[in-house]
Amino acid sequence: MVLNWEDGLNALVAEGIEAIVFRTLGDQCWLWESLLPDEVRRLPEELARVDALLDDPAFFAPFVPFFDPRRGRPSTPMEVYLQLMFVKFRYRLGYESLCREVADSIT
Secondary structure, rough: OOOHHHHHHHHHHOOOOOOOOOOOOOOOOHHHHHHHHHHHHOHHHHHHHHHHHHOHHHHHHHHHHOOOOOOOOOOOOHHHHHHHHHHHHOOOOOHHHHHHHHHHOOO
8 A cells, every 4th residue: 555645644644643844942052051141141132132022922823824834844933033134134144144144143
């Protein structure tokens, strides 16, 4: 018996196995972060306020309709995306400049 992708997906869902495709918060901890002192990991005041605002689930609601709950690979956590877009807007960076700025970021 040969199953195609749709049949395989439906079989997994029937078994109660589903992927979490739309992620709002990053669940990955970095070993490197645990080794750094608190003063290095602390965000600047402005970014800390924005980070606190992003704890509100209302910020994620507009993105939900654009993600199929069963298909696709897990998304970049929306918290990370929104943080990047804030930095891009706040410092008036282009995409390439934003990538350069955050590529060497510790957090």
